[in-house]
Amino acid sequence: xxPAAESPACCRRLRSRGAYGRSADGSDFRSGTSxxxxxxxxxTQEPVGPDDxxxxxxxxxxGRMCYESAPLGLAGGAVGSEVAVEARAGGGDxxxxxxxxxx
Numbered sequence: 285x286x287p288a289a290e291s292p293a294c295c296r297r298l299r300s301r302g303a304y305g306r307s308a309d310g311s312d313f314r315s316g317t318s319x320x321x322x323x324x325x326x327x328t329q330e331p332v333g334p335d336d337x338x339x340x341x342x343x344x345x346x347g348r349m350c351y352e353s354a355p356l357g358l359a360g361g362a363v364g365s366e367v368a369v370e371a372r373a374g375g376g377d378x379x380x381x382x383x384x385x386x387x
Contacts (some may be wrong), residue, residue: 288365292312293345293354294314296332296353297352298314299325300341301322316341325339327350
């Protein structure tokens with residue numbers, strides 16, 4: 285498996301069905317290269333953003349009025365990385381099982 289390319293700087297509120305994993309070829313949904321991907325904005329829960337512009341990986345970038353950058357340390361990271369970072373920092377296991385000991 286080859287390493288995934290760094291993700292482009294897209295708005296942190298951009299989502300698609302592909303936001304929760306990578307495709308078989310390793311491409312990221314934020315690249316905007318898929319002709320089949322549908323996008324929506326977490327702020328509006330619609331395919332249009334707060335500025336009434338269409339939501340797309342190639343449009344939801346720095347310079348757009350409603351753009352929000354990713355928090356430090358997560359730029360280019362996978363969506364949901366916050367959960368993994370918290371779990372590694374001692375915030376519990378990701379599954380929520382608690383103590384982590386096996387009987």
